[in-house]
Amino acid sequence: MGQNSSPHKPNRTEVLAVTGMAQNVVASSPERDDKLWFDDGTVVLVVQDTEFRVYRGLLEDQFPIFKNLLSLPQPVTHDRDNHRDYPCPVVTHASSCKNLCARRSRPFRRAFASGTSTTWPxxxxxxxxxxxxxxxxxxxxxxxxxxxxxxxxxxxxxxxxxxxxxxxxxxxxxxxxxxxxxxxxxxxxxxxxxxxxxxxxxxxLGRCFVARSRLTQETYRLYTRSFLAASDTSRRRKEPCRSNNTCWEAVAAKKFFTVANGTADSLEHPLPFVHLEDHLPDDVRDTTFCDTCWKMFRECEEEEHRVLWQRLPSFFGLDLLNWG
Ligand SMILES: [Zn+2]
Incomplete structure (x- = not known):
């Protein structure tokens, strides 16, 4: 795994989520979860319409992300509408928490029901x-x-x-x-x-927009490079064309690029790891190359797929060890 093994540092969104909510009173009246409400609990979690009062130490132990979130300053908060005091940190509406402590999440319930740290991991x-x-x-x-x-x-x-x-x-x-x-x-x-x-x-979101157009460019580059590699004479000697090399004549090449270009209309998203052949109707496929030449073209595409796969993290600004 190439990911950073250091503890997760809250990103800006999470920090805003926590600090934003900590400064405010609880806006609406969430329903208290009786089973996960401990009067001596040291943190209140409000996840959508449900509130839980649990133990901070146990919470951090079971869900390490809270260790970072709760390390931020947490003012004492109260529920103005319901006159309820919360002499402990209140974490509300953190989208990051939702994944972990959804109302019916079994891991979340089991973590506190068992009181041990063996279930959640x-x-x-x-x-x-x-x-x-x-x-x-x-x-x-x-x-x-x-x-x-x-x-x-x-x-x-x-x-x-x-x-x-x-x-x-x-x-x-x-x-x-x-x-x-x-x-x-x-x-x-x-x-x-x-x-x-x-x-x-x-x-x-920004990374995806940038990568989407770059990967679309790569999709067409990949077709072109695969065609050039497949049309190489030395490669074709190993597996001779079944149509007496007509697959690689100038007229056929023109047809190939017309076909490849035609896929632009059906490609709404970048699909660089899908074979060109898979986008084509049978009649177009069968009149472009013979089976042997399609096989060779696919092999060339697969070589390109491997190279592009190695580069994939870089399209999203990621530098991962052991990728691929
Ligand atoms: Zn052929």
């Missing part, structure tokens, strides 16, 4: 292992296609935020790349079933 590891499978750092045929059943494509936004929060930066290149495939969702964010909206940070 296991659950966290299981969840992150699953995400690593969906957002691999190696270029390989995915075992699960994206988005998996029950996932919306904009779930990639949540994965980016989780990767940022947990420091699992090896998830970022593919998660951000998936974000580049989104339409308006990229700015609208991922909307949970209860209406809560989670968005990319402005920084990551």
């Amino acid at each position: 296991d659950v966290e590891k299981e969840a992150l292992d699953y995400l690593k499978m969906l957002f691999p750092s190696a270029l390989s045929r995915p075992t699960i296609s994206w988005p998996p059943k029950g996932f919306h494509p904009s779930s990639a936004i949540v994965v980016v935020n989780i990767a940022r929060l947990t420091g699992k930066h090896s998830l970022l290149p593919i998660a951000l790349y998936r974000c580049c495939q989104l339409d308006a969702n990229i700015t609208q964010g991922f909307i949970y079933s209860d209406g809560y909206r989670e968005t990319l940070s402005w920084e990551d």
